[in-house]
Amino acid sequence: MMITRILEWFGRLYIFMLLAFLYLPIIIMALMSFNVSPFYQLPFEWTTDWYASLWQNDQLISATWNSLEIAVIATIICVVLGTAASLALFRYEFRGKKLLQALLFPPIAIPWLITGTAMLIFFFGVGIGRGLFAILLGHVALALPYVIVVVSARLQTFAPELEEAARSLGANQWQVTNRVTLPWIMPGVIAGGLFAFAVSFDQFVVSYFLSTPGQTTLPVEIYAAIRKGFTPEINAVSTIIIVVSMALMLLTARFFKFGGEK
Amino acid sequence: MAAQGAIASHNGLRKALPWLAPAYLWLTVAIFLPLSAMVFFSFMTDLPLSGKPWAFTLGNYAAFFSQSLYLTLLLASLRLGLEVTLWCIIIGYPAAYVLAKVLKGRSREAIFLLVILPFWSNGLVRIFSWAMVLREGGILDTALNAVLPFKINIDLMYSYPAVIIGLVHSYVPYMVLTCYLTLQAIDDSLIEAGRSLGASRLQVLKRVIIPLSMPGLVAGAALIFVPVVGSFMEPRILGGRTGTFYGTVIEDQFVAVFNWPLGAALSFILLAVVLVILAVASPVLKRAN
Numbered sequence: 001m002m003i004t005r006i007l008e009w010f011g012r013l014y015i016f017m018l019l020a021f022l023y024l025p026i027i028i029m030a031l032m033s034f035n036v037s038p039f040y041q042l043p044f045e046w047t048t049d050w051y052a053s054l055w056q057n058d059q060l061i062s063a064t065w066n067s068l069e070i071a072v073i074a075t076i077i078c079v080v081l082g083t084a085a086s087l088a089l090f091r092y093e094f095r096g097k098k099l100l101q102a103l104l105f106p107p108i109a110i111p112w113l114i115t116g117t118a119m120l121i122f123f124f125g126v127g128i129g130r131g132l133f134a135i136l137l138g139h140v141a142l143a144l145p146y147v148i149v150v151v152s153a154r155l156q157t158f159a160p161e162l163e164e165a166a167r168s169l170g171a172n173q174w175q176v177t178n179r180v181t182l183p184w185i186m187p188g189v190i191a192g193g194l195f196a197f198a199v200s201f202d203q204f205v206v207s208y209f210l211s212t213p214g215q216t217t218l219p220v221e222i223y224a225a226i227r228k229g230f231t232p233e234i235n236a237v238s239t240i241i242i243v244v245s246m247a248l249m250l251l252t253a254r255f256f257k258f259g260g261e262k
Numbered sequence: 263m264a265a266q267g268a269i270a271s272h273n274g275l276r277k278a279l280p281w282l283a284p285a286y287l288w289l290t291v292a293i294f295l296p297l298s299a300m301v302f303f304s305f306m307t308d309l310p311l312s313g314k315p316w317a318f319t320l321g322n323y324a325a326f327f328s329q330s331l332y333l334t335l336l337l338a339s340l341r342l343g344l345e346v347t348l349w350c351i352i353i354g355y356p357a358a359y360v361l362a363k364v365l366k367g368r369s370r371e372a373i374f375l376l377v378i379l380p381f382w383s384n385g386l387v388r389i390f391s392w393a394m395v396l397r398e399g400g401i402l403d404t405a406l407n408a409v410l411p412f413k414i415n416i417d418l419m420y421s422y423p424a425v426i427i428g429l430v431h432s433y434v435p436y437m438v439l440t441c442y443l444t445l446q447a448i449d450d451s452l453i454e455a456g457r458s459l460g461a462s463r464l465q466v467l468k469r470v471i472i473p474l475s476m477p478g479l480v481a482g483a484a485l486i487f488v489p490v491v492g493s494f495m496e497p498r499i500l501g502g503r504t505g506t507f508y509g510t511v512i513e514d515q516f517v518a519v520f521n522w523p524l525g526a527a528l529s530f531i532l533l534a535v536v537l538v539i540l541a542v543a544s545p546v547l548k549r550a551n
Binding site for chain 2: 008011012014015018019021022023024025026028029032077081082084085087088089091092093094095096100103104106107109110111112113114115117118119120121122123124125137138140141144145148198202204205208209219222223226227234235238241242245246248249250252253
């Protein structure tokens with residue numbers, strides 16, 4: 001009994017050490033974005049100058065807008081196409097269904113370096129070229145499988161008899177979908193949408209290969225800035241990104257159980 | 263009713279198609295056709311678009327096998343993938359165990375969320391945050407010198423360990439997540455049964471817990487190993503000159519050297535290696551289902 005207690009105590013300590021490892025660099029970065037010294041010198045002196053100068057940096061601002069626009073449009077497209085595909089995969093039986101479901105995994109499993117370079121080659125070959133439109137095409141393709149997987153998981157908890165009941169009460173297909181099925185799977189659809197937004201907003205590798213100097217996204221712009229040299233402005237913008245994406249994830253967790261306990 | 267069912271099943275594809283087509287057309291245009299185009303391009307001498315003459319060639323693949331540099335870098339990337347995966351198992355598995363079997367209720371839920379939360383924040387930004395910690399005169403250096411009575415210089419920046427630390431930090435939540443899911447599914451009574459039959463803690467761990475959580479370990483390992491072998495941004499930022507790996511060489515072909523056909527061949531070789539590894543891992547995963 002005593003040994004069990006001690007082991008459990010060690011276990012808790014261990015988890016806190018892991019959390020420290022995971023969060024320390026992020027916390028330090030956030031702190032340094034409020035520090036006067038551009039070379040991260042201590043003692044710490046409070047300032048919000050770096051955030052102020054962020055507002056003057058037109059390149060970063062326009063890249064941020066690009067990122068947001070692409071993420072919003074990609075999310076809408078992914079949610080519509082993904083929900084439609086999930087419903088079809090759930091409702092109908094046909095040959096090749098297994099294959100279609102299996103085809104969702106290559107985009108998730110293949111390293112983005114390979115997908116990104118392949119997109120660059122193909123889009124160049126067919127005349128789409130690089131730029132924001134190419135980035136949008138790529139982001140939707142990367143996020144779509146996640147949306148289909150998440151919405152399909154939610155559909156697994158749906159009883160098809162409910163659709164039957166609505167139909168026998170005289171509802172047509174459209175009414176059944178709108179009034180019965182969609183409300184039930186809404187948490188899955190919202191979680192899928194938040195997923196898609198996160199995948200697109202945080203996407204670096206694919207955007208990197210598909211962007212041009214004028215048409216670029218925030219992560220690509222940050223990468224360029226890091227390679228040119230550290231500036232505290234990057235700390236500031238990075239801190240904002242981390243806060244935004246973590247908030248998004250917390251929101252997603254509210255709509256979708258990841259632990260699979262429910 | 264039965265006849266209707268038969269017709270529905272017969273017409274299944276026709277009915278499903280309008281709902282499925284947009285999503286799968288998009289995936290075809292943006293994923294499957296590009297991957298095919300990459301294979302095609304890897305057999306060319308030059309891009310056919312620039313107006314320059316081109317021909318089919320095996321030269322790009324010959325380059326991989328004739329110049330030992332590429333093979334060396336591929337092996338270095340595979341080694342990097344292996345080391346990062348092992349560290350993630352060593353660090354992540356015990357944490358997953360504590361989460362699944364020691365913590366209970368709300369505190370478990372909250373800590374689980376805290377562990378996987380950073381994973382969903384921007385990877386590039388997290389790698390960059392390590393640069394601040396690891397460099398000379400950085401936080402680690404300053405903190406250690408403030409505590410220790412003697413002066414030491416810690417400059418891990420632009421070194422192999424820095425790349426390992428950054429990558430482990432990025433990928434360890436994957437391992438915690440997959441292992442947690444399988445560990446949680448193990449019935450506590452199995453562990454108690456083992457203990458009451460006289461097995462030591464270590465024996466229960468070896469004979470019961472680890473075998474039953476193997477699918478989670480393998481899934482986590484595959485999810486970590488594959489992207490790490492293809493990583494290029496992390497070695498570039500944290501590794502500097504020592505950060506040349508297979509991924510960075512592919513990146514160079516596309517953004518610096520502009521030898522796209524060679525880049526395509528190198529990418530395709532990486533894809534083949536990745537597919538072989540996933541194929542080896544998949545039987546273990548299937549057995550779990």
